[in-house]
Amino acid sequence: MVKSGNMKKSLYMLVAALSIVACNKNELEKVDSANDGKLNLGVSVEVDQKDTKLHFDGKDHIAFDNNESLIVGIAKEDSPEKSVKVATKDGALAESYSAEFEIEDATATNPVFKGTLWSIVEADIAKRYVLYSACPASAFTFASNLTSCTVTVPNAQKTTQSSWGSEANALISEPILIDTTGRVITKWKEYNVPGNVSVSLAHVFGFGKLTFAGVPDKYADYKVNTVEIKAVGEKKDIAGTFYIDMTKDIQKQEITTKSSYSSIEVTPSESVSVKDAVIWFEANPGTYDVEITIKTDRAELVYERQGLVIERRSIAAPVVNYKGTDVIKSFDVDLTGGKEWAQAKFGYDYIYSGVKEWGPEGSKMKFALAWPGSTRYNYGTSYYRSDDSKAQGFNGGGYVDGGKMLLYSLASFKGVDVIYANLGIYSKNSSCDFTFALANGADTTKLKTISITTADVQNADGLYYTIENTTEVKDGDLLLIIDNLSSPAVTPYMGGITINPAPIVTIDLDGDLLLPATATSGKISCTVKFASASSISAVSDAEWLTVSLANNELTYSALANDGKKRTANIEVKNGETVLKTIKVTQKTSSQKEYKLVIDPTTIAPILDKAKAEHAGEVTDDTTVDDLEFTLTATATDGTGDKVDVKLIAKRVYLVYSETSFKMKYTLGTAESVGYIEKVVVVGNNKIGTGTWDNKVELSSDGSTYNTAKNVTVEGSIPYTNTILNEDESFTWFRLNVDYMAYRVNSIEVLFVNE
Structure with a gap:
C-alpha cells in the first residue's frame, strides 16, 4: 500500500486571529471577594472561512462542525513547560490546566470560538504568556508539565463518504505569545486584557481512505455496518493514547505510546454498500501489516494486506482489490439434508432491542424485531414459563398501532423443510395470526399461518405447532409475521423454535418399564414426530421380551421369570438410528x-x-x-x-x-x-x-x-x-x-x- 497527497504544503495551517478582549462583566453581578487580584483572559478565536476549517472536507482543506471545541492552556514566558492553573467557570477555583472554547456558529462567514481562562491567581500573573491550544478538545489532556500532555486516536471512529469524523482529527497549535502589559483592573479587582494574536494548527497523526474493488456480485450490495482495520504485523499501535510535547514544533514531535489499540473500528454515518463504501480514518503514523474486515449483517469480507503506510498530515488512499485468497465468512446457515437448527429455550437471550444471536455454536443466526407502520416506540420483552425458561415477547411497549409485528433473521437459512415452534399470547381474551415465511429480496414465500385465540387465562407456556414447508422455496431469510391483532395491546410470544427438528419420541411411561415375574403383555402409547412411519421400528435385545411398534402404540410381551431378576432394553429406532431406549426390569418370583x-x-x-x-x-x-x-x-x-x-x-x-x-x-x-x-x-x-x-x-x-x-x-x-x-x-x-x-x-x- 502507498500513501497519497499532503493536505497542505505547510505543516501549520493559519486558522485564526486570537482576540484577547475585555471581559463583558455585568456591573450588577455580585462577585465573590475571593477573586480579588485574579486575572481573567477573555478569548475569542475568529477564523477566516476562506482559508482553513477544522475537519477535512475530502478535497483540500478542513471544515468546521457545530459542536467543535478547542482546548486551551497557558504557561508563563519564563517557564513555558509549566502549565498555569485556571478555572473552568467564573468564581471557581483555579484547579484545571486547560479550558474549553466552544464554537458559536460553524456556518458563519467568520466562525468564532469563545471562552475564558478564569481566575489566574496573583502568583501566576505575568506580563507575557505562551498560549497552547489543540482540537478537538475531547482528544487532548493537558498536564502540569506541558511536555507530557496526551492525545488520543480513538479506536472507534465514524466517517462520512467524504471525510473522517471530527472526533478523529487531532490538531495542535503553534505556541504563541500573549502580551498582558495592557491589562486594566476592574471595580471587582479583577483584570481584563485587550490584544490580538494569530494561531495556526497542524495535524498530529495521519489518515487513511479505503475503497474496495472487484467485490463478488453476491456481496457487493450488502450494507456495511463497520470496517475494522487491525494491525497484525510487528507494529500494532495503530490507535490509542500517546504522549505529546505541546512546547515543541510539530516537525520535532516524537510521539510515544502511553496505551494502544491494535485495531480501529470505523462506522459509516450513512447507509452505504460494500462496493460504494469510502472508509476514512485517523491513525498513528507508521507502516502496518493489516487485516481489513468489512462487517455486514450477512457476511464478513476479510482482506490481509501488507505495507499500509500512514504519515503525518498525509492520506493513504489505497484501493483494496478482491483476490481469490481473500476470505468471505457467510452468516447463512446451511441446513441442507435435514440438518437441525434450534433455539429451544430463550432464557436471557430474548431480544429487547437491537440484535440477538440464536442457535447452536457453529450455526448462530442473528435475529431482530420490527413493528412496520407503528408510530410509537416499541421493544421486545420476556415472559416466564413453567419450565424455568422465558418466552420471547413481541410487544414490550404494550401498544402496536401499526397492526403488525415482525421477527426476522439477518441472513438466510438453506434447506428449510419443517419448523417446530412454541407460540402463544400472554394477554387474556386476545387473538392474532402467526405467519412463517421465507424472504429472498423482494420475494416472500408464505409457509403457513397459525391463528391463536386465548381465553380468560394468562401463561407463557404456549402450544407447539408444526409448519411443514410444502413449497419449492427452501432457502431464504426467516420471517415471522404477526398481524390481524384483536387489539394493539395483544402480547404474542414465541417460546422456542426448531428448524428441521430431529425425530421426537413421546412415550407414556414414567421411568423404566417394571414387569411382574409372571408372563405378561401390554401396550404403551408411543408417538414419533418428524420421521417417516415406514422407517420407525422397535426392537428388544432379550429373547424373553418381544416388542413391536405400530399405530403409535408400543406392544410388548414377556415370558414368565422363574430365576433371578432380569433386565432388557427396548430401542425405538429411525432406520439404524436409536431415538429412544427404554430399560425393562422383570421381577423374580421371590420378589x-x-x-x-x-x-x-x-x-x-x-x-x-x-x-x-x-x-x-x-x-x-x-x-x-x-x-x-x-x-x-x-x-x-x-x-x-x-x-x-x-x-x-x-x-x-x-x-x-x-x-x-x-x-x-x-x-x-x-x-x-x-x-x-x-x-x-x-x-x-x-x-x-x-x-x-x-x-x-x-x-x-x-x-x-x-x-x-x-x-x-x-x-x-x-x-x-x-x-x-x-x-x-x-x-x-x-x-x-x-x-x-x-x-x-x-x-x-x-x-x-x-
Whole structure:
C-alpha cells in the first residue's frame, strides 16, 4: 500500500486571529471577594472561512462542525513547560490546566470560538504568556508539565463518504505569545486584557481512505455496518493514547505510546454498500501489516494486506482489490439434508432491542424485531414459563398501532423443510395470526399461518405447532409475521423454535418399564414426530421380551421369570438410528412389592402411647424428639403378606387430627427396607429439589442421602407430591422439611423386597 497527497504544503495551517478582549462583566453581578487580584483572559478565536476549517472536507482543506471545541492552556514566558492553573467557570477555583472554547456558529462567514481562562491567581500573573491550544478538545489532556500532555486516536471512529469524523482529527497549535502589559483592573479587582494574536494548527497523526474493488456480485450490495482495520504485523499501535510535547514544533514531535489499540473500528454515518463504501480514518503514523474486515449483517469480507503506510498530515488512499485468497465468512446457515437448527429455550437471550444471536455454536443466526407502520416506540420483552425458561415477547411497549409485528433473521437459512415452534399470547381474551415465511429480496414465500385465540387465562407456556414447508422455496431469510391483532395491546410470544427438528419420541411411561415375574403383555402409547412411519421400528435385545411398534402404540410381551431378576432394553429406532431406549426390569418370583402407609390412622397408636408417657400437660405445640416406632407394610399382590418397617421421626407433634399430623426435620426408615420405587407425600406444602425446599431424600446406606429429583406436584393444599426412583441401590427414605412445621395427610412408600 502507498500513501497519497499532503493536505497542505505547510505543516501549520493559519486558522485564526486570537482576540484577547475585555471581559463583558455585568456591573450588577455580585462577585465573590475571593477573586480579588485574579486575572481573567477573555478569548475569542475568529477564523477566516476562506482559508482553513477544522475537519477535512475530502478535497483540500478542513471544515468546521457545530459542536467543535478547542482546548486551551497557558504557561508563563519564563517557564513555558509549566502549565498555569485556571478555572473552568467564573468564581471557581483555579484547579484545571486547560479550558474549553466552544464554537458559536460553524456556518458563519467568520466562525468564532469563545471562552475564558478564569481566575489566574496573583502568583501566576505575568506580563507575557505562551498560549497552547489543540482540537478537538475531547482528544487532548493537558498536564502540569506541558511536555507530557496526551492525545488520543480513538479506536472507534465514524466517517462520512467524504471525510473522517471530527472526533478523529487531532490538531495542535503553534505556541504563541500573549502580551498582558495592557491589562486594566476592574471595580471587582479583577483584570481584563485587550490584544490580538494569530494561531495556526497542524495535524498530529495521519489518515487513511479505503475503497474496495472487484467485490463478488453476491456481496457487493450488502450494507456495511463497520470496517475494522487491525494491525497484525510487528507494529500494532495503530490507535490509542500517546504522549505529546505541546512546547515543541510539530516537525520535532516524537510521539510515544502511553496505551494502544491494535485495531480501529470505523462506522459509516450513512447507509452505504460494500462496493460504494469510502472508509476514512485517523491513525498513528507508521507502516502496518493489516487485516481489513468489512462487517455486514450477512457476511464478513476479510482482506490481509501488507505495507499500509500512514504519515503525518498525509492520506493513504489505497484501493483494496478482491483476490481469490481473500476470505468471505457467510452468516447463512446451511441446513441442507435435514440438518437441525434450534433455539429451544430463550432464557436471557430474548431480544429487547437491537440484535440477538440464536442457535447452536457453529450455526448462530442473528435475529431482530420490527413493528412496520407503528408510530410509537416499541421493544421486545420476556415472559416466564413453567419450565424455568422465558418466552420471547413481541410487544414490550404494550401498544402496536401499526397492526403488525415482525421477527426476522439477518441472513438466510438453506434447506428449510419443517419448523417446530412454541407460540402463544400472554394477554387474556386476545387473538392474532402467526405467519412463517421465507424472504429472498423482494420475494416472500408464505409457509403457513397459525391463528391463536386465548381465553380468560394468562401463561407463557404456549402450544407447539408444526409448519411443514410444502413449497419449492427452501432457502431464504426467516420471517415471522404477526398481524390481524384483536387489539394493539395483544402480547404474542414465541417460546422456542426448531428448524428441521430431529425425530421426537413421546412415550407414556414414567421411568423404566417394571414387569411382574409372571408372563405378561401390554401396550404403551408411543408417538414419533418428524420421521417417516415406514422407517420407525422397535426392537428388544432379550429373547424373553418381544416388542413391536405400530399405530403409535408400543406392544410388548414377556415370558414368565422363574430365576433371578432380569433386565432388557427396548430401542425405538429411525432406520439404524436409536431415538429412544427404554430399560425393562422383570421381577423374580421371590420378589414382592409392599406398600407402607404413614397417616393419622397408622401413626395414632404411636402418638397416643407417647402422649401417655409424656410428663406434664400436652398442648398443640407439644413435641417428642427421636421417636422410634414400627409400622406394617402390606404386599400389593393381594396375598396379604406383611413386613414390619422400623421408622424414626426426628421431631413429631403429639396432637393430631383425623386427617393429618405435624412434624419437623425428618421422618423416614431406620433400616434398609428394599428397593424404594415410589413415594407419595400428601401435605400442606410442595416437595421440591432445591436447597431450601421440602424434599424427599434417598440413601443406599442410611448415612448419606441424595435429594430425589423426579418429583411431580399436583393439586393445591393439600398438595400431592409423587416421587419416582429408578436407582435400585436406594433402600432407605426420609421426608426432610427442616425446621418448618409440615402438616402430613399421608405418606405412601412402595418398595420391593425379596
